[in-house]
Amino acid sequence: MGPDGSYTLAEGVRQRSFRNDWLFSYQPTPGTVLFAGYGNALSNTADPLGRSLQRTRDGFFMKLSYLFRL
Numbered sequence: 001m002g003p004d005g006s007y008t009l010a011e012g013v014r015q016r017s018f019r020n021d022w023l024f025s026y027q028p029t030p031g032t033v034l035f036a037g038y039g040n041a042l043s044n045t046a047d048p049l050g051r052s053l054q055r056t057r058d059g060f061f062m063k064l065s066y067l068f069r070l
Contacts, residue, residue, distance in 0.1 A: 017043040018053060031067030036060075 002008055021039040038060050042053035 015043060015045060016053065017041065031069070033065050035063040035065075037062075 019039065019041045021037065023035065023037045025036075026034045038058075040055060040059070041057040043056050044051075044053050045056075
């Protein structure tokens with residue numbers, strides 16, 4: 001909204017992005033499980049109309065869970 005109360009058109013924003021996530025799980029016995037995952041993000045922030053994507057973020061995680069039985 002303008003200072004005099006009039007409305008103005010918003011400018012368009014164009015950005016290309018892609019996100020890829022992988023999850024691996026391994027359960028050797030009931031109650032024991034291993035999770036491992038990887039994810040990355042790609043975006044085109046420099047030239048929104050171009051076709052090339054640049055890697056912007058990477059991530060890796062691992063989790064091990066074990067159930068103690070008495």
